[in-house]
Every structure is written in structure tokens, then in C-alpha cells.
Amino acid sequence: MSTIQLSRRERITIERKKALKERNKKLTIATTIGALSALLLTNGNARACSAEYTVKKHDTLYSLAKKYDVTVDQLKEKNVLLSDKIYAGQTLLVPPIESHIENNYSVQQGDTLYSLAKRYGTTIAHLKQLNGMDSDQINIGKSILVPGEQTQLNVGELYTVVAGDTLWGVAHRFGIKQEVLAKSNDLKMNMLLIGQNLFIPGKAEVTEAEIIGVPDKFTVELKKNGKSFSLKIPYGTSSDYQKKSGQIVIVIHRNGAVISAT
Numbered sequence: 001m002s003t004i005q006l007s008r009r010e011r012i013t014i015e016r017k018k019a020l021k022e023r024n025k026k027l028t029i030a031t032t033i034g035a036l037s038a039l040l041l042t043n044g045n046a047r048a049c050s051a052e053y054t055v056k057k058h059d060t061l062y063s064l065a066k067k068y069d070v071t072v073d074q075l076k077e078k079n080v081l082l083s084d085k086i087y088a089g090q091t092l093l094v095p096p097i098e099s100h101i102e103n104n105y106s107v108q109q110g111d112t113l114y115s116l117a118k119r120y121g122t123t124i125a126h127l128k129q130l131n132g133m134d135s136d137q138i139n140i141g142k143s144i145l146v147p148g149e150q151t152q153l154n155v156g157e158l159y160t161v162v163a164g165d166t167l168w169g170v171a172h173r174f175g176i177k178q179e180v181l182a183k184s185n186d187l188k189m190n191m192l193l194i195g196q197n198l199f200i201p202g203k204a205e206v207t208e209a210e211i212i213g214v215p216d217k218f219t220v221e222l223k224k225n226g227k228s229f230s231l232k233i234p235y236g237t238s239s240d241y242q243k244k245s246g247q248i249v250i251v252i253h254r255n256g257a258v259i260s261a262t
Helices: 002-042 061-068 072-079 113-119 124-131 167-173 178-184 238-243
Strands: 051-054 091-094 102-106 143-147 156-160 197-201 205-216 219-224 227-232 248-254 257-261
Touching (some): 072 091, 113 124, 113 205
């Protein structure tokens, strides 16, 4: 019985790979034709780029659909998915990130491609493509191209709900209206589930800093470039931050509160 089930799974996997390969061929042909046409119309100023996304822990098709402003069905169709299940480490095709305006940015101490990608609402792969980079290393003082404001529409971050969170509490902590938070996540009720991902709309700050400690149950203290600063954290998570004391993390924060720290 297990052999039959295994064979069936293998057949499904093979069929999915064949379908994805065939679809990618069609997309490549269509993209090439479209790019050539655009090139003729715009004297070579057209830019096309596609992106791959590596699924992280707690990601869902719903949260990714929100992030890329598409539907779950569109993501499933693009990736030939038979169900809504995705797993950490899985590579998904996501909508291309359009960039009609680029600005020059001078790299500062503490900057990384990851922090800059978060700040400008793009991906590491896209930043490397814009600048013709082969590695993730950037040097202080170097001028690099970053996406302009047109690519920062629908910007937001994902926050993972912890025990004790309420819709009002999360909205208040991040300085947004409760109804805006509910609408952004298509919530019909105010009830939240532990581990649920919430899309926090609006621009957030990205800071690479060292965790110093937790002065109280609602605050984490960090240090960057020799200067310390504090951010709000959810009640009950202070011990998690205390364990990371002395570690350098990338903190995504808004309204003086931590959205995530990795």
C-alpha cells in the first residue's frame, strides 16, 4: 500500500514539474516577444525582471498574496500548486517587481543588501540585478542604485501573533487604525490566533543592531554605532529577547515597536 502511495506521489511530482517547465517555456517566449516589442517602442529603455521567493517559516500563500498584491489562486496557478500548502525552503515564482525610477544611495555603516531591500520594498536579487553585483557584499561609501518611490506602493511587513495579542493592541502598538489593520488582512472578526501572520501596512524601518537586554517586560534595548535605543515588544516575549542578548540582529520596526527581529 505504501509503495502505491509513494508511486502516486512521484507521478504527481513529475507531472507538476512537467507542467511548470512547459509553462515557463511559454512565459519565456511571451516575455521575449514583449520585451522586443517594448524595446522597439521605447528605444531600448524597457526593463523586465522576474523574481523567485524562498518560503520562510510561517509564510502562507495568503500572506504572500497580500505581500505581492495578487490572489492566492494566481500564486497557485503561477507555481502549479495542487493545494494551499507551502513549506520553508520552497522556491516560488512571484510577480515581477517593477522599477521605473532608480535613485543613487551611498552605503552607510551597518547597511546590508537585506536591510536595503527591506527599506526600499524590493528584494536582494533585484538590488543585485540593478547594480550588476555577483555577491552580497557592499562597501561603505559605495554608491548603488535603489528603487525609487514608485516601487514603494503597497509596502508592509509581516508580524507573527503571540499569546495575549488583540487586534486593537497590535494596531495601537504599530500606530495604525484597527479598521485599517482588519481590512489589510481581510479579517471579518477581531479574533487572532497565536502564530497567525498579520500584514502591517505602511513603511517600516530596518535597523541592524545589537541586543543589549530587556529593561522591562515591554521593552528591548539595542545598540547601533555606539548609541543605544529602545523598542516596544509584546508582553510575554521579553525572555526570548533576553536569550538573544549580545547578538546582532536585523530589526524591522514601526512606531517604536518591533515587528520582527532576525
